[in-house]
Amino acid sequence: MTRLFNDPAAFADEALEGFTAAHRRWVRSVTGGVVRAAGTPRGQVAVVIGGGSGHYPAFSGLVGRGLAHGAAVGNVFASPSARQIRSVARAAHAGAGVLLMYGNYAGDVLHFGQAAERLAGEGVDVRTFAVTDDISSAGPADTAQRRGIAGDLPVFKAAAAAAEEGLPLDEVLAVAAHANARTRSFGIAFSGCTLPGAGEPLFTVPEGRMAVGLGIHGEPGIGEEAVPTADEAARLLVGTLLKELPDGVSTPEGARAAVVLNGLGSVKYEELFVVYRTVAALLAEAGVEIVDPEVGELVTSFDMAGVSLTLTWLDDRLERLWRAPADTPAHRKGALGADETPTRTGAADDDSDDTPVPAASAASREAAATVLTALRAVADTVDRHAEELGRIDAVAGDGDHGIGMRRGSTAARRAAADALALGAGAGTLLTRAADAWADRAGGTSGALWGTVLRALGTALGDDDAPTAARVAAGVTEASAGVRRLGGAEVGDKTMVDVLVPFADTLAAAVTDGTPLTDAWDRAAHAAETAAAATAGLLPRKGRARPHAEKSLGTPDAGAHSLALITRAVHAVLRNDH
Template sequence: MSYVLNDAERFADEATTGFVAAHRDVVRHVPGGVARATATPPGEVAVVVGGGSGHYPAFAGLVGPGLAHAAALGNVFASPSAQQVHGVARSVATEAGVLLSYGNYAGDVLNFGLAEKRLRDEGVPVRTVRVTDDVSSAGPDERHSRRGIAGDLVVFRTAAWAAERGLPLDDVTDLAFRANDRTRSLGVAFSGCTLPGAAEPLFTVPDGQMGVGIGIHGEPGIDTRPLPTARELAVLFVETLLGERPDDVPAAEGARVGVILNGLGSVKGEELFVVYGAVAELLEAEGLTIVDPEVGEYATSFEMAGISLTLFWLDDDLEQAWTSPAYAAAYRKGAVRPSGPRLDDDARDPVETEDVAPSADGSAEAGRIVSAAIAAVRDVIDRDADELGRLDAIAGDGDHGIGMQRGARAAAEAAEDAVEAGAGAGTVLVRAGDAWAHRAGGTSGALWGAGLRAAGERLGDGAAPAPADVAEAVHAARATIQGFGGAEIGDKTLVDALVPFAEALAAAVEDDDALAEAWTAAADAATEAARATADLAPRLGRARSHVKRSAGTPDPGAISFARAMTAAGDALARNHEEGT
């Protein structure tokens, strides 16, 4: 658990403020995260990394010479929003372009992808390398689907080394891909972790047992085994990772490897050294040469008791990158220091808003109704956040309730501010969507934000929307969410509730039902469909690796969507009654 905090919702922001204050020689505040204290040299590719907070020293602690140029920092265990990634990248980009690199998690993929598109539209050259080192998260034939854990350090170091040599963007990208292709990791945990302000851990491990294949966001392991000795654990690590030797390494004997033994939060240094002694003996017995091993904390999960081992199979270029100097807040090697004048902090909110344009009277009234509906969504999510988190913890990382709560609260506040400024329905939805995406982060935050924005852009502010307009706006939201997330009916995601909702609403409106009545019927269809996801096997997202755990449990994203639509329908019904 977290013993020291002020406000759980502001924990990540306050931690970033304190981090910058403690390391002003290395980093500065920028919109959406932190960047090197000094400017990116002209003509140098900027390496921009990022992910959720709660993993220090990843990601803020890995910014500095020899490492990343900047890091986008999401909320606790939630990906940074697209706005944050864009703001951070713009703060360090040069004409040489930007390389985005991050762990392969659905929320990060979605938000970094949206930011990449925006940067490209602005003329910034961009490439992306996702870190996929965790062997437990998918089989060898699906390496592209694996998640990133402590191997982030390997890829970030390699990309930064290539960038600082002045290599062009394509070459920097190629080397980062090569580093990722030659990196393998496996993690175990002896206990779960608790998010700041939460009363219970995201998951638990039975006494005397160990979870194998654990993720850094509290994802349950793929297996539970009796607690091993340090040597037995080293054997499990080494045998598993040697069995995953990269295809372009012809034989283990004689190969050179970088090694990271990573503590996930509460395993102490002396314990790590006990394990590392056995790891080193086993690797050397296989004829491997260990190069610059790293033993310590590099990617953590709050107070989780756990360890991961990473092997990085070197070639000449990759070994130069791995052994090169670096100077970041949490990682220093060789002789290098920041050079050049320190730039000023820029802690602006990355969500930029323009003044509200005048709207038609009918649309302004509709904006008030939309704001009331979003407030109703906020209230039901506040009520059910803990339950949604427990549902998510069964086969995911347990943060769905907290993420939805952050997003709904931010959306409701933005909607109220927009109404006070005289905004119409379209602008209210757009502002609410942007706020939701920014504050929630993660997959659900990005999808809800994109969906609300798409609905708002379809409605506009020109006149009071008719029921058919609302149905078309919901259809636009559905198309956008499915387009970004790639989910279909049957994948066990919020789409399993969204599609029946959109179809039922369109059918009821076509039958000339009043909007409140049509919406209620559609919410009922979404609720029934959400419950039915208990019978589905997940095909996307983090639950995909835990099919057995997920069996019999409905998808939390579908459940939260159905409850949100029911609450919005109740608000519409109340408005209809008050109007009559």
């Protein structure tokens, strides 16, 4: 259990602040994360990594010479926002381009992809790469669907060492892809983790049992077995990984491998060493030469009791990169030469939104006040249902949907209030709320709700009083935008299953001449019906996909929260007329 915290909502920010204060020799703080204290050497590709808080030393602890040039750090178990990633990348960029690296989770894919688009629009040469090492999350035929766990370290290390050698961006990307293709991980856990402020763990394991193949956010594993001895755990980890050799490794005999035995939070170092003695013996029996093994906490999950084993099958080039020196707060290897003269490369650390509020008509400003009331109702609704949303999400996901929605809706409400005080119209108010929601919530829901609010803001604008037709058009564009961004369609058991019928029903009712309040009521009813129907669907997208059968009979958390929000907004519209 995480016992030492102040405000749970501020935990990630305060942890990063303390980390930076403790490690000024290596890092300095920038908006959204940290970069190397001395900056990126001019002309060197900047490797920027990132993900949610709660996994230390990933990600901030891996920033330093020989490893990452910067890390974007999101909220607890939530990806950093596109704005945070862009800020860190701009601060790390030294003229040779940026490689954005992260674990393969939906929220990270969305936010890092959006950040890359914005950086490219500013003239930065940028690439993205998602690590996919966890063999339990998808089969050998679907490796692109696998999530990234402790294999992050050897893949990040290979790319960063290639950048230190002065390779150009596309070659650094190729090294990352090669290292990822030869990296496999598998994990077990004996108890779940408890997030700051939560009264119970995200998941539990029956007494005397262990979860096999679970994810680092508490995603359910692929099964349960009796708690093993240390030697039995080692045999399970090694045996499972040796059953799936990557292309180019036809037999383990004579092969070389970087080995990472990773503690997930509560398994102590002495326990890890007991397990590792048998891991080393089993790999030696199989004919594997172990190269520079790492035993310790590399990618954690708060207080989760568990371990994972990672094997990166080396060739001459990957071995050189794995052995290359590194000096970071949490990972040090070899001896580096004299540091270059400190230089602050990249853009200035200023990613604040100081854009003046555009002029707006009186009618639009009046509508903005109604929009703010609606956003307050949204935040209140989410707050009341946050625990329920978390329980629904935990059935087959990681249980953080309520937390993320609460952070996002609260931030959107505050940004909207600030915008209204500055005289913003409805469009500007919504776009500022959109950015705040995406920035504060992170994760998949942050990106998608940012898309929803921005589409509405674009449709309403600041010039005229919103009409029913413009509202319906904005919701229709939001529906299309979410599908483009997330790749989900109706039937995949996501918020799209609610958003599409809501948008279609609203548009049809408005086209028939129904007043907005009544049209919204009809659409909200369609949303509620669709949300309930998701209980009968099997998920085909997101973290719940590998455990589809677990969610049968339970509605999708994102679909349910959207239905709740549509009804809350209807109450505001009804009271406004």
